[in-house]
Amino acid sequence: MHAHTSRSGTKNPRTRLGVICFVVSLVLLVVLALCSIAIGSRPVPLSEVIAVLGDPGASGVAAEAVRLRIPRMVLGVLAGMALASAGTLMQGMTRNPLADPSILGLNGGAAFAIVLSMATVGLSAPIQYVWVGMLGSCIAALGVWALGSLGAKGPSPLKMTLAGAVVAAMLSSLTSAVLLPRIDVISSFRFWQVGGLSGARFSLIVPLLPLFVIGEVMAVWCLPGLNALAMGDDLARGLGSRVRLVRMGAWGASVILSATTTALAGPIGFVGLVVPHAARLIVGSNYKRIFTLSLVFGPILLLASDLIGRVLTRPTDVEVGIVTALIGAPCFIVLARRRNLQQI
Template identity: 45%
Template sequence: MTPSTAATSTARGAHGALKPLSLLCLLTLLAALCFLSVAIGTREVSWEEIFAALNGQVNTVGEAAVAMRIPRTLLAVIAGAALGLAGAIMQGVTRNPLADPGILGVNLGATLAVVIGLAWFGMSLASAYVWTAIIGAGVTAVFVYLIGSLGRGGATPLKLALAGAATSIALSCFTLAVVLPRNDIAGGVRSWQIGGVGGATFDTLNLVLPFLLAGFAISLLSARKLNTLALGDELAAGLGEKVALARATAGIGAILLCGATTAACGPIGFVGLVVPHLCRLLVGVDHRWLLPFSAVFGASLLLLADVAGRILARPSEIEVGVVTAFIGAPFFIWIVRRQRVRDL
């Protein structure tokens, strides 16, 4: 082995050793944010009340306030992880740096399906919300992919982004048209459409958790297939990969994550766009590392946005969907300016 080869091998080994350490640091940050989330709110609480509430006591108003923040914190963690992971999956499946559950219209498809269920079919069962949102997300994802596949060149990243943007605008208009004549549901729907985790309960968590766990499992098991798809369809097929099946499997995982999260929190945007890009700066493009990093980073980002929303507007709150929009919109503009059209 030459000295240059040995140096390269040593550098790669050192870089590889940094990935587990970076993941551990992210998990430590997430744990600290979880503690901040149960400690900070519109009502100030003492350390004694925090620890008492964490031990299951609700004898005072402060302890009851902390107890209400616990399911909110857990929902923010799993929702952020789901959105970050779904964004990484969608960017890998479409090979599009602008892919995101919000930009491709998947979240809005789930939103429209839930609104139609409420307004036209009198949907009341909590489990029906989740199934309806997942179906809406799935139909929208397939529709956007089919539209983006039309014409010469197939489903190019630019065509998918344009198809998703156009579909998002249309779905927003349809949702507004369904809600406007229904004053009985308009207030609740508009509040839910902002996107937030403030109304979380353990019942909500128990309802969406099976769908999210299935989505996490399918998505994380798709890492190797996404690495192969990144080489291009022809080369992936030459290596024995069933391209259509690989895309469909990974897509199902992302749809489960987006649909269940939208049903529980409303359409929260930009987390799936911002997080995978930041994680690539840490771990590169290997999806075996990118996917778990995106999940942990997404959980940390959404939890941080929720805590910031409580601090910035005291004694009121800013919904987490508004905070993520303030973070994500400038980031989206930066990506568009950084990427040349032919590279999208």
């Protein structure tokens, strides 16, 4: 009885903290979403933003500015959710606290494949990019896994991280090699390559919405298996978890979410690294809770980064991929210096 009370006493405060953080984060997300619509080269008062949102037929300069910024905000929310989800899945299935789509090469693979298709085949729409991006992400993922599995002891968190860094650097160099001789591609897609939300349009976002939904549904299906994997493959199998199927599902969901986001917004890094760690500090090691909180933290980080980029150099923008890199790089260094890299 005493042990049960003790466990409940340690569990309930963290659960309550998680619920409180989730509610507060939702409120903050709504505020940031409104600020994302209001702030720009021409600021629009929040009262006018709310008025335009309540009256789709409104006209005028403010109404036009609001309508142009809404797709940017929506893409920020979708991309933040997708990248945070992919990072959570990758950290769980590899038991690697440094895993995320950019560090393990998925973003780089998608970016290289898309840029190559732009330069050679002339593809020009995200609905076309996404399939090429998925192929690039899959090849990059296989390359990282193959490199990280070299040696008698097989894959380990540190080896996978190093392999991901090698593959990501190689893909970045190849992407530059493709772009440099093609001035037309550089001028047209240089902001996309950095990673940004400024090119968001509903005509581009809506056709890819089903892929976001499919990726998130697959991610939710994998969550119980990730909690089992955290205890080790052998124990997970002993508990009845289908280890290989869970890993395949998690890889598949990560590729879909990363490639779709990259097709629309470019290769935005570090969101999938920082967000799951922030959620883990609050709710512990349960991946269902980490995932739930990450779905809100991801859009918060991306919208906040986008707003910082708009305010710092107004009236021009600093693309969101640059801001997330400035935030995420120090976090990566701190995490890389931790001693217990073999565990989450």
